[in-house]
Amino acid sequence: MLVEPAQPSREELFAEGARVLAERERLSLLVNLPGIVFIAALSPFLSYGRFVLVAAALRAAAVALTRWRGKLARRAIERNQAVEAQVAGFARSLGFAGFTWALVLWPIARFGLSEPLGALLVVYVGVGVPLIVVMAAAMPRLLVSFGGCLLATLSAIIAIERTAAGTPLMLALMGLFVCVLLGGYGMHRQQAEVSRTMLENNKLADALAEANAELADALSHAEFLSQRDPLTGLLNRRAFFEEGCRSETLLCEGGQVLAIDLDHFKAINDRFGHAVGDRVLAAAADCMREIVHDQPGDDHCAVRLGGEEFALVLAGADRTAAIGAAESLRRLFATIPAEIGTADLSVSASIGVAALDPGQDVATALHNADEALYRAKHGGRDQVVQAAA
Known part of the structure; x- marks a missing residue:
């Protein structure tokens, strides 16, 4: 199964940038307060100390x-x-912050x-x-x-000032800050690529988890179908003989096996159709449950x-x-016609009962129950017959 996650949308990338911004802003407090x-x-200690205090207040x-x-x-x-x-x-607040950083340099x-x-x-x-x-590199608009x-x-x-003492230094600082801002933009592009990759990985992980869940459901359903009769939901013949009915109780205490055959089922199919016949089989399974x-x-x-043959292991x-x-x-079988709404239908069953001794093979006990079932059919059907002890 090929899993191809969708590309992150602009909204998702924007939200990730906002998350990065919020985390960096939390850390920036540790830098700003000591500086102020x-x-x-x-x-x-400065002759222009009052101006510095005002700048510090604006920075705060x-x-x-x-x-x-x-x-x-x-x-x-x-x-x-x-x-x-x-x-x-946040962008407006950073604009004000840029203004206050510049004011600190006015005396210079x-x-x-x-x-x-x-x-x-x-x-x-x-x-x-x-x-x-x-911090601002999380989003271009902030920069x-x-x-x-x-x-x-x-x-x-x-x-405003245009002094020989301060102008060259201020121009040098402006050049430095331009380089820093350009570096910040480069950092933003790297961060955007990292965010895109992370979001793609998250989407891939979600897609893989969904695919694995679907695969697990499919395997579980396939296993169920391999062991169950699709019409009735009961164990099928292969599962019965290969895997089913091997409980600790049977091994230690044994039990009883019932071989069940619906009487004249072919006649039901011929007269009422296979759809009704399927409903009879499903209703018979419900009776057994x-x-x-x-x-x-x-x-x-x-x-x-x-077909119309069933078994019950107690x-x-x-x-x-x-x-x-x-x-x-x-x-219960006799009530099936009323359950499925076919009043002129008659449902009965011949049942053979045989003991399943502790540790005995289920197939052997079922064979004994089948022999009792045949005697029930030969004896007039719609009856229960016990296997010979």
């Missing part, structure tokens, strides 16, 4: 907004809801590295921005939103030997119980 605390602690607001959007996205994913709106909101654009500690702001942004790009706002804000700052159900124990079996039963079961079965 660091630049806030650095501000008292951006982190909180991104965190909230990430939480909404994870909740939608857990509930199998659409995440398009959450991802759009004005004063350059005139204060040595200012270099730590450059390091902070130079390390933090690539980490945010790694565009974050990178676009970051570069646009840096360009505006450079245009009813008798089995009424017997104590669970090791009995009912068999269709072929494990652990004595002769009296077997005769009683045979008479009950004969009476």
